[in-house]
Amino acid sequence: MRDVTTLSATPASSSPLMGALETHIQKATDALLAWQQADGHWVFELEADATIPSEYVLLVHHLGETPDLELERKIGVYLRRIQGDHGGWPLFKDGDFDISASVKAYFALKMIGDSPDAPHMRRAREAILAHGGGARVNVFTRIQLALYGVIPWRAVPVMPPEIIFLPHWSPFTIWKISYWARTTIVPLLVLQTLKPKARNPRGITVDELFVEPPATVGPPAKAPHQRWSWFLLFRGIDMALRALDPLMPRGPRKRAIEAALAFVRERLNGEDGLGAIYPPMANSVMMFDVLGFPPEYPERAVARRSIEKLLVVGDEEAYCQPCVSPVWDTALTCHALLEAGGETAVAKTNKGLDWLKPLQVLDLAGDWAVTKPDVRPGGWAFQYANAHYPDLDDTAVVVMAMDRARQAAGGDQRFDIAIDRAREWVLGLQSRDGGWAAFDADNSYTYLNNIPFSDHGALLDPPTEDVAARCVSMLAQLGDTLQTSAPMARGVDYLRKTQLAEGSWYGRWGLNYVYGTWSVLCALNAAGLGRDDPAMRKAADWLIRIQNVDGGWGEDGTSYKLDYRGFEPAPSTASQTAWALLGLMAAGEVDHPAVERGVAYLARTQAPDGLWDEERYTATGFPRVFYLRYHGYRKFFPLWAIARYRNLKRANDPRVAFGM
Secondary structure, X not given: OOXXXXXXXXXXXXXXXXXXXXXXXHHHHHHHHOOOOOOOOOOOOEEOOOHHHHHXXXXXXXXXXXXXXXXXXXXXXHHXXXXXXXXXXXXXXXXXXXXXHHHHHHHHHHHHOOOOOOHHXXXXXXXXXXXXXXXXXXXXXXXXXXXXXXXXXXXXXXXXXXXXXXXXXXXXXXXXXXXXXXXXXXXXXXXXXXXXXXXXXXXXXOHHHOOOOHHHOOOOOOOOOOOHHHHHHHHHHHHHHHHHHHHOOHHHHHHXXXXXXXXXXXXXXXXXXXXXXXXXXXXHHHHHHHOOOOOOOHHHHHHHHHHHOOEEEOOOOEEEOOOOOHHHHHHHHHHHHHHHOOHHHHHHHHHHHHHHHHHXXXXXOOHHHHOOOOOOOOOEOOOOOOOOOOEHHHHHHHHHHHHHHHHHOOOXXXXXXXXXXXXXXXXXXXXXXXXXXXXXXOEOOHHHHHOHHHOOOOOOEOOEHHHHHHHHHHHHHOOOOOOOOHHHHHHHHHHHHHOOOOOOOOOOOEOOHHHHHHHHHHHHHHOOOOOOOHHHHHHHHHHHHOOOOOOOEOOOHHHHOOOOOOOOOOOOEHHHHHHHHHHHHHOOOOOOHHHHHHHHHHHHHEOOOOOEOOOOOOEEEEOOOEEEEEOOHHHHHHHHHHHHHHHHHHHXXXXXXXXX
16 A cells, blocks of 8 residues: 555646645645644534524423523524525525424524514415425424424324333334434433423414414324335334323333333433434433433433533524534544645644544444444444444544554554454444445344334434445455455445446435445445446446536435436535545546546635635435535545645556545
8 A cells, every 4th residue: 555645755747737736735734734623633513404403492491491592592593594595494505495494493483582473484484384384294393392282292103112122033123223213212212101291481382383273183194205005004003002002001111211211321421412413312301301300410410411512602693513523523634634745734633543542432332232242342433422322434434544644654553453443343343235334234124114203214224335335445445355355345246236327326424426426436446446347437437427517516415315317416515526536536537637627626616714615515414304514524525635636646646545
């Protein structure tokens, strides 16, 4: 494997673009270094849609807390700003109307004090009613409305707490769903059983958002992704459970609630919160509340503080993040800086990697061990702390950054043990089909997405192309080959099988086919496939074909629609342009005119501060349900792409040095 410093040591091309590129790289490098925290890590804002800040407002009033009026005012400013031209709230910038986000945002603004007669509230209400009213919201929004007494609990699918006792061989068990669903549902089992009503000291209701009387709202309808046969079966089970629920013996029910409480306590995760994501964190606080634990009770208090740490409060606006992303941000920033090179950048990168090293989870077998009990822990989580839930994507990216730093330093051994343990864990979490998921192995019980609770279609954590690509890249960068490593060969076979007819790959955690295709091309390149391999050639041709006329690439959340029939253009973004460029260079196309046009686009759109502007969302929480705007993506991905372009052009070598 070649050293990254070697790539930047040969003479530069004399083209005008290459001549100016060093200035662009240095400006971006300096700007990115300025964001480093004192202890060495990087963390950038992680923004979702109106849902999380709205739920934060409603949580405060559910608990009957004295609200911070200035904070509420700032959240109100934020919610009004992101309201769509259609009158409601979208799931991403310039997206279509979303009824669930819109109902929550309207409710929160009314709770804050906005008059229903205000123009923005009237527009929102008219849009909501035009789309069928509050009865059309998803299950999670129904639960929020039921907690406030707006709609009856019969409008929410039954989830008896006794399901926590179901064994792993059962058709449904909490161990057959994803980590995010598991940590969200377990405290919800208590809430749905005890059915608390929000204190709501201001007495706010949203009956005006319903076409029919809210008290008459029935169970949710079949979601578009659900099959009628499965849905009707599970609807029948739901009806039976609803009839049996009042007859459940008190003893087992009490033990089930105690088991749910014990589950939460074991995973409470200090001030980083249950699952380190907002929904289970908020549910845990409400669970402690309904069970009678006072605000000062230590576990409830720490759970409540974890939510406050998600707030982003500016001079005029505020919002609540769904979670924080320091490990992901730090690892990716390190890759970009190592690509940029230079003594200062490499030194700062090593400080960031030193910060990451002790965050590796080595002493706790998390929920993933239910499926893989014989595998030793060794992964990294996405957040500052989330020991029960490390993920494969972060782990692979951290390992590749550490390996790059190790090679750049001529074989520095201080990361060797961490890399070896992580590699062992990644290999142990490979799924049967050869792919890798984010948090679990073989979490592919697709029939469960037909249960009434799963109208969002995101109950599971199956293997995906982007995470599998990252794991293949890591193995290849560490020296595995298709001839010597059966796991890597199985991983490459998985990637070959999942390529779409158009040439792209699906991107589960980033938007979308551009993200997936970049990820897989890097993996196939690292695995030793040549630029003439049919999969590589087809993917590169697809990326070239979808380039925008301005030289950039863009894609938005509509690409996740169930009837996807091919790529649909969207405005160019800096991060998606960077992914496309990195993918094309991995496919051996560094000299293609499309690559030069893409690099020119990034050079032309670099902001005066050395970074790039990017208001559009380019990442995914749950397809069709929840999207993300990583504020760091515009900072490190473009730098990474233009620095790699410089390095490959200087080396006069079409190959890429590393797995990413």
